[in-house]
Amino acid sequence: MTTPENPNDVVASGTPGTDLTTHPERFTDPGMPEHQLRSTDTDPRAAKRAERTVIILFVLSILGAIGTIVAYVALPLTDDPSTVKAANLGLGLGLTISLLGIGFAAVHWAKTLMSDHEVAEKRKPVASSQEDRVAAVQALNDGVRDSGIGRRGVLKGAMISALALFPLTIAVPLVGNLGGDWKVSKFRHTIWSKGTRLAQDPSGRPIKAADVTIGSVFHVIPDGLREHSHWLEEKAKSIVLLVRIDERELKTTEKTKDWHYNGIVAYSKICTHVGCPVALYEQQTHHLLCPCHQSTFDVADGAKVVFGPAKRPLPQLPITVDDEGYLVAQADFDEPVGPSYWERLK
Structure with a gap:
């Protein structure tokens, strides 16, 4: 075993005199890893299939939103507990399909059609300059262009329809009950009465x-x-x-x-x-x-x-x-x- 001449030096990998306590001021930038192209980047047919999948998911969301409204109208609550079960099931399934359709469509769109190029940016001051703001707006415009929404009209229409219809699943029941009977009087009284054993x-x-x-x-x-x-x-x-x-x-x-x-x-x-x-x-x-x-x-x-x-x-x-x-x-x-x-x- 080799003993270092300076006790402050640490021997590493069998090389005497290597001082591991000394750190370089800068490390070499390893750079970005090589970008891996997706099938949708190289095959137009794969991109078209991905686009159709996103459209189908948005359409499912639209159907779920419509189904929620239909369930609310067609399955009104009554005093029969069975109607509560049917109404909750209809409303729950409709909301689930509507929300999952939007979520899965957004994720699949981002993974298959939007730009996935790696980008590294240096830290900047908190207060952005006017040039940086212009660059940020340009980056947003580039993102819109990379998403392909401008040249995919059907996909854009499906997305807008799904996002526009989903709030109705909450708004319609809420507005429908503003002037209706929430049956809160049922909570004020029970069947206990004078003389009931x-x-x-x-x-x-x-x-x-x-x-x-x-x-x-x-x-x-x-x-x-x-x-x-x-x-x-x-x-x-x-x-x-x-x-x-x-x-x-x-x-x-x-x-x-x-x-x-x-x-x-x-x-x-x-x-x-x-x-x-x-x-x-x-x-x-x-x-x-x-x-x-x-x-x-x-x-x-x-x-x-x-x-x-x-x-x-x-x-x-x-x-x-x-x-x-x-x-x-x-x-x-x-x-x-x-x-x-x-x-x-x-």
């Missing part, structure tokens, strides 16, 4: 107050729910969680002091954040947790929010007992259940 979910068996012990939890639906013509939709709004706690630990207001029965309280299971089912109850703290985003509500204190993104307490269902000892609702919820929406006042 509280029943276990899913059995539908009415619940007696004597069956509810301290610390117990019941998942509750309105009695006779399945007799409703749209019972699944109504269940989604009226589902309730019933809990009994020590009445001495219960905090009430002047408004809610009569909404419980011997410490038995009922709250909507629909989280006021984004509508997930709130059903994880911690008996020691009386906290109710939403599993989706960890919003936490205090059952002993009007289901107020103690943690998480939810901004409002869970709506409380006022309850009492009937002559037979069954738990019944005093009325519907005093406010809409679930997340906020644009016409909600609180």
